Amino acid sequence: MDNGPPDGQAGRLRAGRPGRGGAVFGSTxxxxxxxxxxxxxxxxxxxxxxxxxxxxxxxxxxxxxxxxxxxxxxxxxxxxxxxxxxxxxxxxxxxxxxxxxxxxxxxxxxxxxxSPPREAGPERLTLDSWSSIFLYATSCLILSPKGQVRALFLDSHNNLLVDEALTGEPLHDVGAAVASLMRRAVALHACAVVTVHLVRDDTQLDQALEEARPLATAIGQAAPPLAISVHGHLAVGRAQWRSFSFDGDEA
Incomplete structure (x- = not known):
């Protein structure tokens, strides 16, 4: 199911005391x-x-x-x-x-x-390899909540159109997550999609990947009739990543 992105150069991806009534503001x-x-x-x-x-x-x-x-x-x-x-x-x-x-x-x-400066023109982030997607996940998604599954919608040249979280509990409500994902891809005129799971620190990558298999399989079945390519599913953890076809380690 997981064919991976096409070959290519990796994309570049930067005290006071409370009064008698108690504290007025909650502790930050x-x-x-x-x-x-x-x-x-x-x-x-x-x-x-x-x-x-x-x-x-x-x-x-x-x-x-x-x-x-x-x-x-x-x-x-x-x-x-x-x-x-x-x-x-x-x-x-x-x-x-x-x-x-x-x-x-x-x-x-x-x-x-x-990274060398780019030529003038619209900024386009190219995600055409697992390494470029991992780099994006560990730099641009650093503030995103762990446990979240995100969808990266790409154009025909694997340039990122939109990156957003799948709503609800996508690993448990697979049908609703895939339906929402396909509707969004069509609305964006996306040509390809990659899903990225930002794995919690207390979860093993292999375990997270196996839990995501139903979601990845369902996406792989729903996308082709809509002329949308599925590059695969990536589980990202502590300086490491896993997909169904490739293992990576950046420790």
Whole structure:
């Protein structure tokens, strides 16, 4: 079922005390800080963040419920700069305390930064290999909730048209998920589709892939009558990925 994307160059993918009535505002804690950083990026772009704050955000995927600021500053101090952190080896990053997932993400971001500038014209993100899709998933989807299944709709040249989450519980309500996916693909005039499962940290990739087999099979059956190609299903975990035809490791 899983034929994989056509051959080609990998796409490029960057305290006060409460009053007697109790606290007026709910505690923000690390999650509140993370939300504020995300809002600043959405409003002003990454240029509005300090170097250590960029490292903080890149650590979110590997440290889901803990303050990342101390580690971000420690990494900047140890490696000397934002660039030094991003270009450090995964082994050195892990030795400095960075989680495995984050160490892989730093490398992906460094690859993006090193990509040569494109010619002027409309920005088109090409996803024509498993490596390019994995790079996209670990860099552009870093803030998406784990456990989510996303659909990547592509044009005839494997350029990304739209990336969005499948609604509901796609791994359990397969029929509804596939019907919604096909309607969306037709509306977008998509020529191909890839599904990407952002696997939770407590789930093995092989287990997640097997759980997604009914969904992948149903998509493979529903798409051809609509002249839509199915490149396959990718399970993305801690610096690794799995598909039904290929295994990848970016540790």
């Amino acid at each position: 804690g690390p999650q509140g800080h993370r939300q504020r950083l995300r809002e600043r990026v959405l409003r002003h772009g990454p240029a509005g963040l300090a170097d250590y704050e960029i490292i903080e955000m890149l650590l979110f995927s590997g440290i889901p419920r803990r303050d990342t600021k101390p580690l971000a500053k420690a990494l900047i101090n140890q490696f000397g700069s934002l660039s030094g952190v991003l270009t450090a080896s995964p082994t050195a990053l892990r030795a400095a305390g960075a989680p495995e997932r984050s160490a892989g993400v730093f490398g992906c971001v460094a690859q993006l930064a090193a």
